[in-house]
Amino acid sequence: MTTFVDRVELHVAAGNGGHGCASVHREKFKPLGGPDGGNGGRGGDVILVVDQSVTTLLDYHHSPHRKATNGQPGAGDNRTGKEGQDLILPVPDGTVVLDKAGNVLADLVGQGTTFIAGQGGRGGLGNAALASARRKAPGFALLGEPGEARDVIMELKTVADVALVGYPSAGKSSLISVLSAAKPKIADYPFTTLVPNLGVVTAGSTVYTIADVPGLIPGASQGKGLGLEFLRHVERCSVLVHVLDTATLESDRDPVSDLDVIEAELKQYGGLDDRPRIVVLNKIDIPDGQDLADMIRGDLEQRGYQVFEVSAVARTGLKELSFALAKIVAEARAAKPVEEATRIVIRPKAVDDAGFTVTYDEAAEVYRVRGEKPERWIRQTDFNNDEAVGYLADRLSRLGVEDQLMKAGARAGDAVAIGPEENAVVFDWEPTMMAGAEMLGRRGEDHRLEAPRPAAQRRRDREAERDEAQQEFDEFNPF
Numbered sequence: 001m002t003t004f005v006d007r008v009e010l011h012v013a014a015g016n017g018g019h020g021c022a023s024v025h026r027e028k029f030k031p032l033g034g035p036d037g038g039n040g041g042r043g044g045d046v047i048l049v050v051d052q053s054v055t056t057l058l059d060y061h062h063s064p065h066r067k068a069t070n071g072q073p074g075a076g077d078n079r080t081g082k083e084g085q086d087l088i089l090p091v092p093d094g095t096v097v098l099d100k101a102g103n104v105l106a107d108l109v110g111q112g113t114t115f116i117a118g119q120g121g122r123g124g125l126g127n128a129a130l131a132s133a134r135r136k137a138p139g140f141a142l143l144g145e146p147g148e149a150r151d152v153i154m155e156l157k158t159v160a161d162v163a164l165v166g167y168p169s170a171g172k173s174s175l176i177s178v179l180s181a182a183k184p185k186i187a188d189y190p191f192t193t194l195v196p197n198l199g200v201v202t203a204g205s206t207v208y209t210i211a212d213v214p215g216l217i218p219g220a221s222q223g224k225g226l227g228l229e230f231l232r233h234v235e236r237c238s239v240l241v242h243v244l245d246t247a248t249l250e251s252d253r254d255p256v257s258d259l260d261v262i263e264a265e266l267k268q269y270g271g272l273d274d275r276p277r278i279v280v281l282n283k284i285d286i287p288d289g290q291d292l293a294d295m296i297r298g299d300l301e302q303r304g305y306q307v308f309e310v311s312a313v314a315r316t317g318l319k320e321l322s323f324a325l326a327k328i329v330a331e332a333r334a335a336k337p338v339e340e341a342t343r344i345v346i347r348p349k350a351v352d353d354a355g356f357t358v359t360y361d362e363a364a365e366v367y368r369v370r371g372e373k374p375e376r377w378i379r380q381t382d383f384n385n386d387e388a389v390g391y392l393a394d395r396l397s398r399l400g401v402e403d404q405l406m407k408a409g410a411r412a413g414d415a416v417a418i419g420p421e422e423n424a425v426v427f428d429w430e431p432t433m434m435a436g437a438e439m440l441g442r443r444g445e446d447h448r449l450e451a452p453r454p455a456a457q458r459r460r461d462r463e464a465e466r467d468e469a470q471q472e473f474d475e476f477n478p479f
Helices: 058-062 172-179 227-234 255-269 287-302 318-335 372-380 386-399 401-407 454-476
Strands: 007-013 046-050 065-067 087-091 095-098 104-108 114-118 149-156 162-165 197-203 206-212 239-245 277-282 306-309 356-361 366-371 415-418 425-428
Touching: 007 058, 007 114, 046 095, 046 104, 065 087, 104 114, 114 149, 149 227, 162 172, 162 227, 172 197, 172 206, 172 277, 172 318, 197 318, 206 318, 227 255, 239 255, 239 318, 255 287, 277 287, 277 318, 287 306, 306 318, 356 372, 356 401, 366 372, 366 401, 372 386, 372 415, 386 401
Parallel strands: 007 065, 046 087, 162 206, 162 239, 239 277, 277 306, 366 415
Antiparallel strands: 007 149, 046 114, 095 104, 095 149, 197 206, 356 366, 415 425
C-alpha cells in the first residue's frame, strides 16, 4: 500500500458568499419602518499551511477534492449572515504549489508558511446597506459571490542539507542508517528504497539532515526507473554525495562509469551544477572492494572530488565523512543571507483609469465588456428582480460603460456581453437605461425594462376601460 506521495493534483473550492436579505422592518403601529435586510456572510478560504509533523501528501492523494464552507445569508432586523469557516490544509515543509500550466504559485518552506489556494466569495449586501436618498426602500438585495475554484499541483521537495545519490544497491540506505537514527528498508536487490528517507546527523556542534534518494539509472532524467519521480528531492540540498559501489557484481559496471552516468543525469535534470560534490567509496570491507577503491581513488581526486572510503557494515570511515559534511553544510548556511521577518507588502492590481475594457468581437458580433467591477456586479445581480437589474444598469452607467460603448460604435439593440467568453451575460443594449432612480416604480419593479408584468397590464387595461367609459358618458351627456 502506498505510504508516501510527493506529487498530487488538488481540486479546491472556496466557500460561496451568503446572499443579502431584502426585508422591511415591521412592528405594531409602524408597518413600514424602512429596509432592515442584513448582509450575507463571507465564504471560507482554502489555506495551505506548512506543518512540520506532516511528511507526505498521501491524504490529498486519497481525497483530492477539498471545499470550504459557505457563508450564511443575511436576515431581517439587520442581522448579518455567519461567515464561512476557513479550511486549513496542512502540507509538508518544502511543498511547491503550481497551476495546471506549470507556473509556480507558491514555494512553502518554513513552519507556519501559508498560501491561500482558494479565496472565499464576498457576501451580498442587504437592502438596508443599499438604501440611499434616491432609493429609500430597495426591494432587492445583492447575491453572494461564488468562491474561487481551481486545480493546483502540489509537489514535495525534501528540505535536506545532504543528498545521497547513486545506483540502486550502492549502499545509500545502509549508510544513512549508520550515520543517523533512520531505519530504512535494506535488502540486496535493486530499488529496495522506493521513497526518500530522511535522517538527522550530529557532528560536533552542527546538526544537519541527510536524505537517501531512491536509486538512479541511465535515463532517470527522462523518466526511467524511479529517478524522475525523486530527483526533485535533491534540489534544496547543500551538498551531493555520490555513493559508489566498489564491490558490484555486475561485470559491465565500475565506480567511475557509475559516477559519470549519475553526473550526466543530474546535468540533464538541471539546476544542480553549483552544488559541491563528495564521493564515497562504499563496501571497502570486502577485499575486492578495498582493492578497487585504491585503484580509482587517485583518478577521482584528480577530477577535484573529495573522496572518502567507508564501510557501512564495518562502520569504518564514518566519523571523517560526517564531520566533512558538517563543515560544508555550515559553510553553506553561513553564506546564505540572513533571514528577516516577513513583511506584509500590499500590491494593488494594475488597472486602467476606467477599470474595464470594451472591445468588439467581429466573429461573434458582440461588444465584450471585461473588468473586475462589471463582472463582480453581474455575479451579484438577481436577474429575476427587475429593480435589481435597474440598479445594475445605474452602476454600469456611473462607471462609464454606456459612454465607452457609444465610443466603440455600439447602437441600440446591439449585443453586449459582460464577463469571460465561456460564462458571459449577454443582453441587447438600450441606451435609454441610463436614466436614474426617478424612473423606478413599485418595490421590485423598474419601468425602464420593457417586459410587461400581468398586474401592471391589468391595471392599464382597467384605466383604459374607465377612460373609454368616461368618454362615452361625456358624449351622451354634453351638459
